[in-house]
Amino acid sequence: MARIAVIGAGTGAMAAAARLAVAGHRVVVYERTETYGGAVRRFTRDGFSFDTGPGLLPLPAVYRDLFVKTGKEPLEACVDLVQVDPSARHLFADGTEAPLPNASRAGVVSALDAALGAGAGGRWGDFLVRARETWDRARRPLLEEPLWPDWPVLGEREPYPAVPHKRLLRTRRAGTLAEIGAWELRDPRLAALLESDALAHGLDPRTTPASAAVLPYLEHAFGTWYVRGGMRELARALYERCLARRVEFVFGAEVTGIVEKDGRAAGVELSGGDGEGTVMAADHVVAGVAPAVLDRLVPGAAAVRAAGEVAPQGAMPSRLTVLLALRGGRPEGTAHRTVVHTTDREGELDRLFGPAPGIPSVPTVTVLRPDDPALVPDSGHEAVTLTVTVPSGQAVSASGVDRILDAAERAVPGLGERVLWREARTPADVAEETGAVGGAVPAPALAAAGGRLLHPSNSTRIPGLFTVGGWSHPGGGLPHAGMSGALVAGLIVEGPDFRGSQ
Template sequence: MARVVVIGAGMGGLSAAARLGALRHEVTVCEQAPVVGGKLGRFERDGFAFDTGPSLLTLPAVYRDTFFKTGAPLEDVLDLVPVDPAFHYRFADGTEVDVPNASRSGVRAALDSALGNGAGGDWEAFLDVAHRIWQATRGPFLESPLERGDLVRLSRRVGDLRTIAPWRSLRGLGRRHLRDPRLRMLLDRYATYTGSDPRRAPAALAVVPYVEQAFGAWYVPGGLRRLGDALHERALATGAAVRTGADVAEVLVEGGRVAGVRLADGERVPADVVVANADASHLYADLLRGPEARRELRRLRRATPSLSGFVLLLALRGRTPGLAHHTVLFPERYDAEFDAVFGGHPADDPTVYVSAPDDPALRPDDEHEAWFVLVNAPRHEPGAGTDWDSPGLADAYADRVLALMAERGLDVRDRVLWREVRTPADLERETRSPGGSIYGTSSNGPRAAFLRPANRSPVPGLFLVGGSAHPGGGLPLVGLSAAIVAELVGKA
């Protein structure tokens, strides 16, 4: 049995704590914020409630495995309900399409009806390619630790190398298989799931739409935040101690391996193992001293940081007929958005994403709605890019987003009771994610996966979980990172 300190009570940290607690390790979680959950946040006011992080769960098998291996099954703790349609898309030319949940035949029919020109067949053929990529990457990479030399190992598996095609971008894969430009735009959006640019992100990201459509899009009544609460309770049930307001200031190293952590108030918490659910850049720049940290930081700086997000939480009077759970409003020129965001500037005409669950638990009564509105945004970088704390910028951009929604058929400006604006600067303050990057580093470039920090750090006894570490961001991959680390700790 080892003494384990987990830095951060995000989904990766809580998953790791529950798994390690179930393996009878002595686990203490130190979270700097007053609440747990990390980016899986929640905001409540006047009877309205909003998830401020993910709005759907894909690949629920990851969390089913977590709960099964730590106690009662997930379905004994939470209800999971399918989101159908999974998404409603509106394009600049006025075309609209509802994409059914977990139905290849339904998706094919919907795309053929809305886009014509054999669009459904093209998408189905693309999914066949994505399935082969999933088969090639799932076990060896997504469910396994990424170690030095794995790029060489991949290159020796010629069949898998041809399938994954690391030299091809997601945009290039779309052009190869999808004739309709609107269908390619739909595919491009999945690059933003990892904070990336589809023109530079690898074709391997085709697994994202494949997983969503093969295993379904799911929601937890009451909000996705309830998944985080359930995971917190599970960690406690396994014996883990979860301390909020416990700000870790340093990872302690003695005799060449970790010895615990020092909190901001000076308290030392001894440990044989430290699991960092902090952003990897924050870990290696601020919490860890020594040459190993400097080397890892140099590697991280060779990667492109992920994009961030600009959020509006809207409390609305009245109801919207026919409103889907998820609505995506595309611009006319998607590339202009990526040029702006990765160039460090807010896009003038961004894609607008609306999450509006028809969930009575999120509104004061049936005469109101709670909307979470998100647009891709550049990181908070005062002096080098966008300073989101500049006076008036956030409110002006919020007005711009509402105006764009109106232009694209969702005008709610006269229904707004109040709005809460959240910028990348706010995300940085709340989660210690540098610049408010949602996923640490992006997947831009063919070597991006190998620049992402490994789960086993160069310092013995120090491990990384969460969206900034291997295998990446998003609820499923964060859960997989915890499973990987739990196994590594057992072998340490």
């Protein structure tokens, strides 16, 4: 039985802790804040409750697998997991509206034909076929296996199938999402639909590789899910599963250093909490922290990453979440999620990813309106969450929040008159909860683009030190965090010959 110290109680770290405990190891999690969940938090006030991190769960199979392999109770016995249908209602710049059914390619094709005109659904359906081929090519090496030393192959190889486009006697192939939209979908509304997933992850579709086609494919193939009571309930269930497997948690204990002995990780140094000023010995250390935090924990942290290995991603955007307590109940038939697309696409992208980043004057807004009595004081009120992508480190003014509410009025008519109070959760709040510089939010790992959108390996040059969570392989998002936990547990339990999850 090995002693394992886990730094941080985010979802990826807890996923690793639960699997390692089941394998017979003694696991202790050290968390600098007073609660678990990382970015998966909850805000409550006056009987209203809101998720401040992810609001929906794609690819629930990752957590089904985790719960099956760490105990007798499956995921559905621990949380009330429900499919969201329609998956999303899209409001496009020209006023067109398209509600898309959940996990139904044929249903989506029909809905798009009805909303956008004959042929639109067929073009989207053909794109999904190519996106599935991209998923089949990239899934295992990108998500289910450790990042091997030959990772540059992932950066060089574009898994999105080539579709030749002729123009002026030249043959071109789409290399970015924006080019897929322009050359293959040939409708600005379909292009906006394609690009909205990338934008939600803080990616510029003009430079994001075509391999990002897997992002909308995941939603269409595996569905979109919600946990009743809010996504914080998933973190709660994972925390309780860890406790049931005898994982120990120490809250309010900030790790200030990773101890090395005889050339390998040998424990953690604590400041605060019950173990102030002490060193806790361990045979393995699992760091579920952002790169800047790891840099502080290991002197010369850049040397931790093997020569030629993927470097941490540069500054990623953050998110601004506006929580709205509304008078008046949720109207029957309201979509759980509505995406209000910007009326100025180029202006939004230039503002977000340009030389002087800021909040776009007309942002794309995701509106979540769960049908969940647990989130409101009574049926005469509604809890609504608005989310927009913003630059990391962005200060948010009241006028900036006003612009977001103005955009959301397209989805919620009369919104301004219904607001009892509002609470803005800014990049500074994300930074406080996660330790990421500027509140940056990591994107999922993607192939191609020279490896620019890959994440550092879960193993490091220091034997016994591993990284887990959104800032390491295979990247950000709840499913990817769960996958990283499985990979780290496999590397520790089975050793460096571990070939990936099955």
